[in-house]
Amino acid sequence: MAGNGDRNYLDKTLQQFESYPYPDIPIEDPLNKDVEQLYKSSLVTARYRRDKKIITDLEDCAILDVACGTGATTLQLAWANPGAKIVGVDISPESVKIAEKRLRYHGFENTEFHVLAIADLNELNQKFDLINASDVLYLLPNLALTLKQLAQVLQPDGVLRGNLHSYYQRFNYYRAQTLFQRMGLMEDNPEETELGIARGFYAALRDEVNLKATTWSSDQEKIDNDQWILMNHLFQNDKGYTLPELFDALAQSDLALVDMVDWQKWDWRKLFKEPDNLPAYLAMGLENADREEQLCFYELVQPDKRLLDFWCSHPLPSKKDFSEYWLERPLEEIIVHLHPRVENFAPFRQAILDQGKLMPLNLFHCFPFIGQDSWLDRTLLTAFYAPLLDSPQTVESLVSRYLQVRPCYPADLTPVRPEEAQDLIIGMIAEQEEWGLIMLEAGIPRF
Numbered sequence: 001m002a003g004n005g006d007r008n009y010l011d012k013t014l015q016q017f018e019s020y021p022y023p024d025i026p027i028e029d030p031l032n033k034d035v036e037q038l039y040k041s042s043l044v045t046a047r048y049r050r051d052k053k054i055i056t057d058l059e060d061c062a063i064l065d066v067a068c069g070t071g072a073t074t075l076q077l078a079w080a081n082p083g084a085k086i087v088g089v090d091i092s093p094e095s096v097k098i099a100e101k102r103l104r105y106h107g108f109e110n111t112e113f114h115v116l117a118i119a120d121l122n123e124l125n126q127k128f129d130l131i132n133a134s135d136v137l138y139l140l141p142n143l144a145l146t147l148k149q150l151a152q153v154l155q156p157d158g159v160l161r162g163n164l165h166s167y168y169q170r171f172n173y174y175r176a177q178t179l180f181q182r183m184g185l186m187e188d189n190p191e192e193t194e195l196g197i198a199r200g201f202y203a204a205l206r207d208e209v210n211l212k213a214t215t216w217s218s219d220q221e222k223i224d225n226d227q228w229i230l231m232n233h234l235f236q237n238d239k240g241y242t243l244p245e246l247f248d249a250l251a252q253s254d255l256a257l258v259d260m261v262d263w264q265k266w267d268w269r270k271l272f273k274e275p276d277n278l279p280a281y282l283a284m285g286l287e288n289a290d291r292e293e294q295l296c297f298y299e300l301v302q303p304d305k306r307l308l309d310f311w312c313s314h315p316l317p318s319k320k321d322f323s324e325y326w327l328e329r330p331l332e333e334i335i336v337h338l339h340p341r342v343e344n345f346a347p348f349r350q351a352i353l354d355q356g357k358l359m360p361l362n363l364f365h366c367f368p369f370i371g372q373d374s375w376l377d378r379t380l381l382t383a384f385y386a387p388l389l390d391s392p393q394t395v396e397s398l399v400s401r402y403l404q405v406r407p408c409y410p411a412d413l414t415p416v417r418p419e420e421a422q423d424l425i426i427g428m429i430a431e432q433e434e435w436g437l438i439m440l441e442a443g444i445p446r447f
């Protein structure tokens with residue numbers, strides 16, 4: 001089997017990215033508007049998902065962007081983790097040059113860049129709190145070996161984010177790639193001639209022919225975009241994976257799955273019309289299945305994501321869910337924090353603090369990563385989130401705030417009882433924590 005340092009194998013990938021560094025985005029583009037990308041790139045998100053630890057100071061943290069390309073992901077990591085040291089590596093010198101320029105242009109000084117292959121990461125003599133390996137793992141011939149090489153430079157409590165192309169979601173592109181391999185377009189590095197042949201081939205096909213209907217576009221801008229074709233139809237060494245293959249590779253490399261990065265969207269309940277009214281064998285089977293089994297079920301039923309985007313880490317103690325972890329503690333010990341990427345997102349802040357607004361708010365419009373519509377009553381939303389925008393809160397203080405805002409029921413003016421308010425706030429905490437908007441800390445209030 002080819003090792004990851006295998007020169008012939010790497011050469012094809014290297015040639016492709018030397019001639020077309022990825023992504024082709026102007027250096028001046030700030031790339032920091034996408035709250036979803038910032039949220040997913042944040043070490044705070046990953047560590048809380050791993051072990052419920054809230055990281056507040058990133059000054060001593062080091063983050064590695066493996067296969068950084070032209071630095072778009074590196075810049076996202078820098079915006080998402082203020083104060084952390086950022087290191088970028090890639091085998092393509094041209095890409096590294098652009099990445100370095102990009103970070104400098106945006107004023108990030110605490111950075112380092114190296115032309116380096118994943119197989120040689122040990123040469124950095126450093127370990128990292130967060131490793132990001134975006135859109136690269138599926139290009140290497142031996143996934144378990146690659147993961148092992150990454151694990152060697154991961155701190156004992158660090159988190160590795162990786163992603164793989166989904167075999168089921170991209171199945172049609174793999175057909176196109178196989179065809180273009182047979183046509184000889186991918187023997188050498190695909191360039192203008194090969195791009196022209198691919199475009200000509202699709203133009204000649206009838207629109208309703210399956211390959212064209214599933215892998216081509218009617219959008220002329222897309223068709224004219226070399227990178228779209230190179231990263232899909234003519235992608236050298238591209239390989240699709242399934243979740244069982246990923247889990248197998250993690251096991252072989254002594255790493256444990258933390259969760260999918262878009263865990264909110266991998267919910268089997270959302271696949272059913274009436275999830276609370278399923279045949280018993282199905283409901284019990286799914287409820288009792290372990291997390292990996294539930295994810296595999298979802299993948300087979302609804303392979304709608306291009307990437308299997310995951311966090312993993314060195315093996316971790318078994319994770320408890322909200323009720324096991326928090327509800328067995330006295331309420332006065334639980335402190336609720338806002339996730340910093342939520343707190344700093346100006347449109348959300350504005351929506352919460354705007355006194356004139358009474359209509360319910362759909363949190364999904366602010367935070368698409370929660371993966372579902374979530375219309376929330378404005379009174380509850382404001383009573384809950386306005387104090388959190390100021391500082392972390394105890395559960396008690398959130399309950400008393402709610403009672404101040406809504407002391408009685410509007411229909412008959414009977415008072416809202418403290419136990420009712422408490423149940424409502426606890427329900428809200430459980431839901432918002434599962435979506436990842438708030439984080440909980442156990443401890444004596446420090447403020």
Ligand SMILES: C[S@@+](CC[C@H](N)C(=O)[O-])C[C@H]1O[C@@H](n2cnc3c(N)ncnc32)[C@H](O)[C@@H]1O
Pocket residue numbers: 004010013014017022023066067068069070072073089090091092095116117118119133134135136139140
């Ligand atoms: C599709 S690009 C992804 C760039 C960036 N991570 C992103 O998501 O925007 C893949 C990158 O992986 C780099 N690459 C491929 N194999 C590599 C290896 N073995 N070691 C380091 N970099 C590699 C390529 O040079 C290319 O820049």
